[in-house]
Amino acid sequence: MKKEIDGEELNIPEHVAIIMDGNGRWAKKRLMPRNFGHKAGANTVEQICEDAYNLGIKYLTVYAFSTENWKRSVEEVTGIMNLLRKYLSNAYERASANNMRVRVIGDRSALDADIVELIDKLEKDTEVFDGLHFTIALNYGGRDEIKRAVQDIAERVKSGELEPADIDEKLISATLDTKELPDPDLMIRTSGEYRISNYLIWQLAYTEYYFTDVLWPDFDIEELKRAIRYYNGRDRRYGGVK
Numbered sequence: 001m002k003k004e005i006d007g008e009e010l011n012i013p014e015h016v017a018i019i020m021d022g023n024g025r026w027a028k029k030r031l032m033p034r035n036f037g038h039k040a041g042a043n044t045v046e047q048i049c050e051d052a053y054n055l056g057i058k059y060l061t062v063y064a065f066s067t068e069n070w071k072r073s074v075e076e077v078t079g080i081m082n083l084l085r086k087y088l089s090n091a092y093e094r095a096s097a098n099n100m101r102v103r104v105i106g107d108r109s110a111l112d113a114d115i116v117e118l119i120d121k122l123e124k125d126t127e128v129f130d131g132l133h134f135t136i137a138l139n140y141g142g143r144d145e146i147k148r149a150v151q152d153i154a155e156r157v158k159s160g161e162l163e164p165a166d167i168d169e170k171l172i173s174a175t176l177d178t179k180e181l182p183d184p185d186l187m188i189r190t191s192g193e194y195r196i197s198n199y200l201i202w203q204l205a206y207t208e209y210y211f212t213d214v215l216w217p218d219f220d221i222e223e224l225k226r227a228i229r230y231y232n233g234r235d236r237r238y239g240g241v242k
């Protein structure tokens with residue numbers, strides 16, 4: 001999709017994936033506890049959803065909690081889970097105003113039962129919206145997602161539903177948590193870290209990466225536009241020659 005932004009005709013990436021990093025450092029700079037940074041980060045997510053929608057982005061996927069994040073202190077994990085509870089409980093109103101469908105990817109088996117209920121309800125209630133497809137990666141790890149998909153496929157082979165020769169890239173993509181989403185066109189990571197950290201490792205194979213030093217709570221529409229301008233400067237060849 002093409003759109004004029006600040007007088008410039010730009011190609012808008014259909015799917016943007018974000019690693020929202022730097023909440024802890026943002027709080028530390030203000031001599032505040034880490035959870036203060038996560039709270040500010042949660043506000044930024046809400047604003048960026050609206051901005052992304054207005055810019056014409058169709059899919060936005062954010063990394064809220066990784067399978068490795070359980071290693072953090074109980075206080076911090078509880079703080080993030082409470083922010084997610086609050087978000088999931090209140091998101092419907094904004095979702096209906098912004099025509100936003102919400103999905104959650106990741107392994108739900110380790111989440112508290114009330115959070116799983118909130119996720120199920122929000123996913124169901126927003127199923128009819130198709131403006132912005134907003135996906136939250138929660139207790140998500142790319143390797144864990146692939147492991148679960150491999151187990152699923154192995155069961156289907158064992159039951160005789162599939163032959164090993166039926167396993168191709170399409171089937172694997174269709175077995176991942178992201179089966180309903182196109183692969184990301186642009187991946188943004190904030191806070192000056194140059195890693196993928198187990199995020200969407202299958203899906204990011206041909207994605208353009210944009211790294212910025214800005215800490216997540218400070219990320220705003222101007223930063224998002226900067227990332228889109230960078231994306232427009234890239235020449236996507238998917239391994240071929242143009």
Ligand code: FPP
Pocket residue numbers: 020021022023024025026038039041042045062063064065066069080083084087136191
């Ligand atoms: C990374 O910063 C951030 C996280 C691990 C948590 C992200 C969670 C939220 C923004 C809140 C909830 C999300 C939604 C969808 C409402 P960090 O803590 O690793 O920062 P640091 O590297 O500076 O320590």
